[in-house]
Each structure stands twice: as C-alpha cells, then as structure tokens.
Amino acid sequence: MFTRVLRQSFQRQEGQALVMAALMVLVMSIAVITTVNIGHTVHERVRLQNTADAAAYSMAAMEARAFNFYAYANRTQVSHYVSAMMWQSLLSLIYFAEAFVTDIYGFMRTINPCAGDASGPFWTVACLALENLVPYLGQILKVIDQFMNVFKQLIQGFQTVLRTLNPDKLIGRLVIPTHRVLNGVMFFASQSVMASTLTHVAQTTDTVIFANDKNVDPKLGQLAAGALSLCLFDQAHFREAGTSPLDVDKGGVGRNPFTPIDPTKWRHAEKEARAKRAMATITNGTRYGCDAGGGACPEGFITSRKVGDLIPLPDGLGVIRDLLNSDIDTPIFSFAKYGQTRFLTTNNPNAAKIRKVNKPYDPRNTIRDWNDGIEPTLGALAQGDNLGSDDLYWIKFGPANFPGLRNPLACRDSDNPRECWGDPRKGYKEGKSDYLTFKHPTKTSIWAMNESEDSYEHGGVHWRVHHTTLPVGDTWKRVYSPRGPESEIGVHREEVCALEIAGLCPPLAPKLDVFTANVMPAEDGNHPWKGIVPFMHFEPGQYGDTCGGAADAENAAERYKHDFNQPSTWVALHKTPEQVTNAGGTDYAGTGSNAPALLNDEGKVQWRFSAKTPTLEMQNKRMKFLSAIEGLNVVSRGQTYYHRPGNWAEHPNFFNPYWRPRLASVYQGRHSMPFVGQMMDKLPGALKDMPQKVITH
Template identity: 20%
Template sequence: MHLPVRTVRSAPARRRARGQSLVLACLSFLLLALMTTLSFNLSHALREKMSLQQHSDALAYSMGVVEARALNYYAVSNRAIASAYVGMTSVHGYMAAASATGDMMRAGQMSFFIIAGLEAAQCPPYNIQHCIDALEALMIAMDYSDKASEYDDKVQGVEEAFNKVIHDLNRMADQIHESQKSAHRAARNALRDGQSASLLELTEYSAKGASDLNSSVGSMNSTEFDCAVDGMNCPRAGSSNEARARVMTEISNASRPGWAANRSLPVIMNGLPTYYKSEFIQDLLKDIPSEGTHMILGHQGTAKVAQTKSNIHGPGQVGGNEGKVVVADEHGYIMQQWRHGFGAWNYEAVVESSDSGGSHTPSGAHSGDHDEFKGINTKDLMSCSGSGNCFMKFRATDEPSEDWGQPSVYSYVTKQFFVGDADRAPWELNDTGSFALTHGAQGKGQLRLAPGEGAALSKALVYYHRLGPNGWKEAPGLFNPYWRVKLHPFTSDEASEVLENAGNSDAADLAGAKDLTL
C-alpha cells in the first residue's frame, strides 16, 4: 500500500513570497501618495485658474466700463458744444433783428422818396396840392432817415456785448474740447495699462499676484478706442474733418427751433413778429407817416451755421457744410399808400461771424469787426490747443463682422500657480514641485506634479443700445449717452491675434484651429 506523497516547502521560499507582497504594497502606497498629491495640485491649479479667469473677465469688463463712460461723456459734452453753436445762432438772429430796425426805417425813407416823386410829377399845371404833398412826403422821408440813425446807434451800443457773448460761447466750446481731450487721454491710458482709473485695485482684490495687463494687448485696446472715435488717428481707417464738421453743423442747425421771424402774426402785428416793441411799430407805421395805409410784407429771418454767408438761405443739412460761419438774416418789404402816392422798398439785415472777423449789414449799425469764429471743426481732437473748435464723432463701419465699428476691449493676464513653499502648499512635495526617479537602463526621469504658470484671456464689447422697444434701431453715435459694455465671445481669428500679440504663439496656433469654440 502506497501512501500519498506530500510536498513540503522550505521556510526560505515562504519568506520570499511574503517579501514580494511588501514590495507591491509599498509601490501601491507610493502610487496612492502621488495620486493624492496630484489631486491636490490639480485642485489648486483649477481654483487658481478659475480665479485668474474671473479676474481677467472683470478686468476686461471694467476697462470696457471706463471706455463706455468716456463715450457717454463725449455724447453729453457734444450736446453742450452743439448748444454753444445754437446759442451763437440765436444771438446772431437777435442781432440781425435789432439791426433790421434801422434798415426798416430807411426802407420807409426810400418808399416816401418814391411817393414824393409821384406827387411831384402831378404838380401844376395839374394840382397845387400835389406840390404840397410832395414837400410833405420829403419831410416824412427825412423823419424816417433820422429814426434810422437813432436805431442804428442803439444797435451799435449793444455790439460790444454781442461780441463778448460770441467770444464766451467760442471759449466754452474750446474748453469742452479740452475736457474731451483730457478724458480721452485718461481713458486710453487705462485701456493700455489696465491699472489707471483704480483698475489696479481690481488685481489686488480678485487675483493678487497676477501680472499686469500685457502691454501689446493694451496697445490693441487703445487702438480700438481711437478707431471708434473719428477725430483720433486710426491705422485701419481715414479721418474726415468735413464729415465731423457736417455732423455737428447739422445737429446744431436742427437743434435750433424755427426762427421767430417766421412765426409772426401778420394781421395783428402788421406783418412784424411779436419780438419787436410796440413803440418801434408805432414809429414805423403810424407816428412818422401819421396817415395812410402802411404794412410789412414777407418778413422772414433765419440764423444758422453755414459754409459761407451766401448760404444763409440754403438748407442747414447739406453736403459740404462744414459750419465755417455763423450768420443770421432778417428781411422783408414795407408797402405804403399815402395821399395820392404809393411806395414800396425792401430792407435786410445780415450779421456774420467768421475766422476773418465777419460782417454786419446795415453798416450804420456796425461799430467794428466781430469776434473771430474758427468754425465747427478745423483740427483733429489731439491737435486742438485751446482753440479751433474740434469735434469728434463715432467712426462707424458697415461690417457686421467688425460690430459696426463698436470697440472691443481685451484682457490677457498670467499668474504663477506654483507656490514653492512647503508650509503653505505641502502637496507640492518640495521647492520644485517635482521628483526624480530611475528606471533601470532607461536612466533617470523627472515627474512634475505642481502646476506652473497660468494665463487667462477675455474680451468685452462696448456697444450702443438706446432703451425702449425700438432701441436697437438707433445707429451708434456720440450725441446720446447710451453706450454700455458686456463680456463677448471671441472669434478664432480674433483670439489668435490677441494671443500672438501677447507672445503666446503656441496658444495662438491652437486658437486658430478650425471649428474651435471660444
């Protein structure tokens, strides 16, 4: 009978098996420790990246707010400039109305010269009364002449005050231009450095340790801002003084109501507007002639900013009108029937201010040159130095892909995510955040677990939107303060350009990939 054979392992073999398990356990614990460390580092990197991206978004949005506020200031201040020109036209209009009083008296004088001639033509042998009437008509004509001089003197007496008003309104426009220039410079600096206008506090609050705005990206922002304002140099588009001047000229002329001379009450006021005093009307139509029928026909007037004095009767909105002169006109006819005669004569007063000093008709109401008026627009905004009446307008484009010229604002910032301090970030292992290992004949390798530098890219769009159901239908402009800002998505080409300017060519190549959502 055979007994089963039993194999018995020796004690050293069993010890060798237990040693292999220990090695595997140690390797497992090492791998677990590395995974834990990697998890902590990844969490830290994600948190820092989110913080940096939020800071970049906030920086782009805040710079956009600075720009939108600047554009809104331009809109409000442009209205103030337009009001200065409206004031100038109104003052010229009233000066023309005052100057017309003397010329109305002279028109009465000429009318009675005609009546005197008609009466004299009927003297004996026809009727001796006609001779008497002719002499009396000449005396009335001389009375009109004396009154004309009297009213001319009155106008001369206020011409100094008139010139001061025009000078002060010109100076008001110049000072607003200077303010606009200062505001543009300050906003452009903030867009370029990302620190001015209290933007530096944003970095300290939201992402301490983040880099300043990349200087090349800041230059893109300032260029975008300049290109949105016609009156500033733009590498992508030209600038037109004529176009800017025409916009302000048309706004100024459209803002002024219809001149009061065209709102007269012909029946009640004998054809004269209501701003003429009753004493003047009494002298003109009643006291001097004392009898007969006398009336004013076709009395009209206007005041506007025009290209030349001769354009006063043309439309206020016309191509080529750069607003080089401020001019006002008041004119009409006086028609008179007296005794056996009938006379009529026209009158006109024209008051103009220009860069050559202007003119004043009738000359008897004029005491000297008027204050110099430089015109609506003669220089670009930054070349204006205290005078020149510069003006800025929105430089629109007809390209939807360029947001119709509405400016974009970009932010590109970086931050070192690696802490490098074992007390503050023990999960980074050491001061390099990496460890070396040897893998047999393949040599040594290095594994980095801690993150390095992170970057964040953002874009904001400064856009125009008027409130109300049809607000989107109003085209962007610099006369209404409806500029706003929002974060806006990148196009791939746009992101690639910003990253390339920031010196991150690898990310620029990635951003330029087709069908990449940004």
C-alpha cells in the same frame, strides 16, 4: 527561554502586509495630493480667467465712459452753437428793428412830401398851391408834420441808444466767440478723458488685475494685447474731426482745441468736410433756443422770425398768429417778414459775394439756399464754416407799374433796393438757370465769416443802416453815407423817374423823391467766426486691415470683420508654475496657497528601488501654449458697443450716450487680431471648427 522566543518571532508571518500597506498609503497620498493639485490648478485657471475677464470688461467700461463723455461734450458743443445762433438772431432782429422803423419814417416822408421841407421845385410850388387852394389841408399837413417830428425824435432816441451801447460789437466780438471758446474747453476735456482712458487701455487695467490676483504679472500680456486694444480704441476715432489716441501727425492728445477744423476743406471727398457736416447738420437740426410755443422767446426764434412768431400772443389767438405769419400779397398792399439763422459752408458766401452793391446790384443770400456749393449738391448739409442770419421784409403799395408810369411806392424785383422799403427782390431772375427764390434779398442780414473769406479784420459783413458817422468804438472798412434832408437818421433819398419809356427816363419826365432806410453792407469787423471747433467723432469707415492704413471714406466698416469699428479690448494673462503656488505669505492672504500639496519646497518626490532614482514632479510645468510657455494662459475679450434701447439699427456715434461694455466671444473677434482671423478663415473644411472648439471663451 529567550532564545526560543526570539527564534519563534522570526518564524511568524503576520507583519508582511505592512510593507504593502505602507506603499499603498504612499500611492494614495500621492493620488490625494495630485487630486488636490489638479483641483487647485483648475481653481487657479478659473480665477485667472475671471481676472482676465474683469480686466477686459474694465477696459471696455472705461472706453464706454469715455465715449459717453464724448457724447455729452458734443451735445454741449451743439447747445453752445445754438446759443451763438440765438445771440446772432437777437442782433439781427435788433438791427432789423432799426431798419424797419427807419423805413416806416421814410415811407411816411415819401407819401407826404409837403410835410416838413418840400424837396425839389415841383413840390415846393405844388405844396404851396395845395395849402392855399384846398380847405383845411394846411392844418392837416401841420398835424402830419408834428406827428412825423415826434416819430423822428423817437427814432433818433432809439438810434442814439443803439449806437452808444453798440450791442453789435459787444455780442459779435465777445459773446458769440465766447461760445466757441467754451466748445474748445469741451474738446480739451474730451482729450483729457481720452488720454486717461488711453493709459488704462495701454496698461490693460493692471490695477484691476493686481486687485484680483497679486501673483499675476501682466507685463507680457501688455506688450501684445495692450497694443492691440490701443489700436482698436484708436480706430474708433475720426481723426479729421479732432484727434485720436495715436494720431501723432495731428498732435495726438495735444491738438490745439481752439484751432478750427480747416475751413478750406469743403469737398465731398475730404474727410474734414464730412466731419464738419456732421456737427453742423446736427446743430442746424437743433436750432431751437427756446422751448416755448410763444412768449418773449418763441420756439422759432432762430428758424422763423416772422411777425406772428415775434408777437407774444396767447395760444387762444393762434389764428391771428398764423395770419401774421402769412405773406400779405394783394393788388393794393404787399408785406412779408422772414428771419432765419443757420450754419453755412465756406465760400457760401464770401465777402465779395455778399457786399456786391455795384451794378449789377447782385449780393448773394445763401441762408435759404438748397445749393450749398458742393458737388453733388447736398442741400442744407452745411459745414459750419460761416454763420448767417437774415431778417428780410418788404412793403409795397399798389402794382409795381402802371401803364406808362413807374409806381414809386412799389419796387420791382429788379430795382435797386436802395430805392425800396425792405428788400423786394424775392424771385429775382426768375426763369434763369441760377434761379433761387431767396438768392438776392439781403436786407437786413449778418454774415459771420471765417478767416479765408477776405472780410475786413475777418469780421464778416453786416447789412445794416449806415449813418453819416460811425457807432461808438467802431471802425468800418467803408461807409455808404445817406443823401438827402433826413440823412441824420439814416434815411436815404433817391430820385425815381415817374415816367419811363422802354426802361429809360426822358429828359423832361417828372422825378419823385423816395426816402428809404439806408441799409448797406457794413464791414465793421464785429462778426468773426473761425469755424467749427474740433470734436470727437466716431469713425464709420472700413479699415483695410487692423492697425494698418487709413479708413475707407466710401465704405462703412462691416459687422463681420470690424464690428462697425466698435473697439474690442483684449487681455492675455500668464501664470508660471511658481506663481500658481501663490507663494507670498500673509501679503497674499486669501489667494489659496497650495504649497502643502507639494510635500516640500521643491515640489518633488524621489524614491529609490534600484540604481535609478524616479522623481514625481508635483508642480504643473507642462507646456501649455504653443509648446513654449509653461503654466496657465488665458485670453479674454471685452467690447465697447453702441445700442440705443429699442433700436439695434442705429449706427454707432459720439452724439448719443448709449455706449456700454460687455464680454464678447474671443472667436468672433478673431478678425480684429492681425493675421489670426485670416489664417482661421483659410483652414480647410474639416479643420474650420477646430479653432472655435479650442477657443471656448
């Protein structure tokens, strides 16, 4: 029985399909596993690309933050320069006030020689005769004499306070230089931000990469992509203005923030001069220390210190303000007041030009010059090597000349200003080739100069009232002491010929005493100005090649190849087949390990149907990049770009905080990679579109 059952079981056919079914299950399992692996690989490819995008964008964001910080730091530097101008304007106004009230007293002393002690034999006899012959004249002269004595005492009190407090020394040597020190601190802060950004760019923000995918080792990409990003970041910096990340020759991030940009560089072709001109031009264009239209600190305090600007009048009296700001020029009386402070270029002026008081009396005022000494002439595009202030004024009664007579109350523009109230030399040398309207008026004025201008203790020159003694704590190179009976208050007496013939004074011609404020150049060492502090400036010049050579000073960077020197950030990431499995256990939770899809630790399936042993490789070990690197490879490009909202045409700069990050096309940035862009451009027509199709991001 048992034998029969066993024999029948061998004769049945029902179980033959089981073998095929088992094989089909194996094939289907392998297909499912392969599909899972492909899906996982695609997922890993997308995640790796997202990681690269995040890193590239993060680097661009860091650069944008650095550039925006530069902008705020540079704006702060401009505000400090404007504040320094305001302090120097205040000094100039204070010493103008001293000169003006002293001139007023000298004017009264000139037109009333009989008040006080009459000078000279002519007026001694004439005053005595007038007092005895003209009724009540003696009493009138006594009243005038008393008024002048009171006015003189007020002037003496004002001068005593001024010379004791000596604000010229306090503000000129301490307050104004402090603003340069603060600017040095701002440049140091910019250097620190640059150094921090440099670290992030050099490391291709590996912290971002690690946060996104702990299985990626970015060191290989750092060697190439990080170096390229560093170079492009470096090329956005104008080295001559301050420094750049890779500027080893000039000290790199360690450049002394208190050493000025070379004041001796002034020519148009010198990039240091161009850098200084950028900062100085913006500063000169921002010279508004106050926002008010009037009041104690008017808007034009730095740019236009006219009488109407200085008197706090309400808006309803604007007509009076305009009248006071206008020059008074009539046959009977002439008066004008000007005032301005601004940056100047080196040697414009130097100490020799501004202290020129020997004959011909020809000092040089360059504050209002259209000629800044640069060829070709660039007008008011000064470089900030010197800082000048002037407060000019003049007073005239009657015409300068009567027929055959010299009017001592109205100087000609060719007369020695020591004989005049204020400085009437506006328009001097009219008609000559070197004619400039305000070339020669210098009373009163302050010229803060750099160390190359040969001024005493590098402290500039100050046109101010000279006394017989120096202010408290001052040491001057030379003192032009006043002469005459009023010298104790800084009034100088000069004898003026009343009758000139052919420009000469005959031996017996009468002479009159003219009393004026003794305003002369003082080299007191109180006005040092080292020049423009280094600052971060954007490089607009076209480089010959990426990461090679210097920028072209004459041609701006093109949009097509160099994106106007707006830097790109590159990230190249690689993930080996072993890293794609995301092995690592709980330390890498959330990364999506595909180890189960490999069937075993080796990731291989083997079976034998014959003498050969076929092997199915479950890991992705195909050659992916230039047939040399296994696994997944991605490239991403970020860009730091400049855009003022509503204006795409504005050039990139480090003065406005409008820098932003973005992801950019890898293909469009091909010219920023050495040789890659050139090779792509040289492909024949049929192949030109291939790189763009291959590089999809």
